Amino acid sequence: MQTNFQHKSVVITGGTSGIGRALAVAFLQAGAKVSVCGRREAALNALREEVNNPLLHTFVADVGRESDCKAFIDSVLEKYGGIDILINNAGVSMRALFRDVEVDVLKTLMDINFWGTVYCTKFALPSITANKGTIAGVSSIAGYRGLPGRTGYSASKFAMQGFLETLRTENLHTGVNVMWVCPGFTSSNIRNTALDQTGHSQKETPLDESRLMSAEEVAQHTLKAIARRKRTVVLTIQGKLTVLLSHVIPRWADQLVFNHFRKEPGSPL
Numbered sequence: 001m002q003t004n005f006q007h008k009s010v011v012i013t014g015g016t017s018g019i020g021r022a023l024a025v026a027f028l029q030a031g032a033k034v035s036v037c038g039r040r041e042a043a044l045n046a047l048r049e050e051v052n053n054p055l056l057h058t059f060v061a062d063v064g065r066e067s068d069c070k071a072f073i074d075s076v077l078e079k080y081g082g083i084d085i086l087i088n089n090a091g092v093s094m095r096a097l098f099r100d101v102e103v104d105v106l107k108t109l110m111d112i113n114f115w116g117t118v119y120c121t122k123f124a125l126p127s128i129t130a131n132k133g134t135i136a137g138v139s140s141i142a143g144y145r146g147l148p149g150r151t152g153y154s155a156s157k158f159a160m161q162g163f164l165e166t167l168r169t170e171n172l173h174t175g176v177n178v179m180w181v182c183p184g185f186t187s188s189n190i191r192n193t194a195l196d197q198t199g200h201s202q203k204e205t206p207l208d209e210s211r212l213m214s215a216e217e218v219a220q221h222t223l224k225a226i227a228r229r230k231r232t233v234v235l236t237i238q239g240k241l242t243v244l245l246s247h248v249i250p251r252w253a254d255q256l257v258f259n260h261f262r263k264e265p266g267s268p269l
């Protein structure tokens with residue numbers, strides 16, 4: 001890994017916790033120049049103190065805002081002179097049935113998960129093209145398969161994958177690799193910060209987070225996939241089976257997914 005990423009300029013959105021944070025640490029360990037954005041200065045300061053590495057650049061930006069994304073990418077170009085790898089990682093989830101949820105919750109998820117990806121990619125693309133680099137998205141099984149209680153989340157990840165797939169095809173002969181990674185359930189803040197029907201954080205997780213894949217494992221798989229210039233990576237067997245079943249026998253997939261989410265603690269199904 002060391003040889004692949006040494007001195008590369010790597011940009012990660014949403015890098016103060018979970019998978020984004022683990023990616024930042026892993027790329028720094030591999031000798032990359034890492035730029036991370038987050039919404040809160042205090043969380044970015046904590047990350048800087050913890051990793052204590054001069055190759056880490058942090059910037060306050062809400063990826064749901066186009067002007068923040070431009071300012072973030074401009075700051076990276078100014079500091080490091082270019083971008084080799086962009087990882088669109090920042091994300092928020094939800095848990096509420098569509099019949100109950102306020103439409104604004106879905107708009108918030110689209111703003112962050114989808115539009116944040118579009119904005120950052122738009123501003124970083126010229127430099128990544130010049131460097132024949134990589135544009136990556138941290139997607140989800142929810143980007144292949146609608147999951148109950150997650151209409152906005154699934155829609156945003158389907159949209160992200162459609163956007164990235166199109167971009168990959170447009171860039172087939174430019175030397176730019178466009179790819180996405182789909183982790184399975186991974187221990188992080190994503191379920192605690194998931195929005196409820198009125199747009200407030202749930203502040204609890206329905207899963208035993210200690211039994212899930214770690215963010216560090218996801219980061220290692222992601223570095224490997226980027227180094228090998230993969231197209232898409234689904235990280236778990238359960239995820240691969242869900243994707244396959246959804247294509248081959250979608251009616252079964254509907255029932256299996258329904259059964260799975262009905263058993264989730266607090267499920268309104």
Ligand SMILES: NC(=O)c1ccc[n+]([C@@H]2O[C@H](COP(=O)([O-])OP(=O)(O)OC[C@H]3O[C@@H](n4cnc5c(N)ncnc54)[C@H](O)[C@@H]3O)[C@@H](O)[C@H]2O)c1
Nearest residue numbers: 014016017018019062063089090091140185186188189190
């Ligand atoms: N944890 C899982 O089980 C899992 C599974 C599949 C996909 N994912 C995806 O992985 C990615 C990372 O999530 P995670 O699991 O590490 O959760 P997390 O909540 O720990 O990390 C999400 C990060 O995004 C940041 N973020 C949220 N909104 C933002 C905004 N508007 N602007 C800037 N930053 C913002 C958060 O501050 C945080 O640093 C997400 O895109 C998520 O959809 C997670």
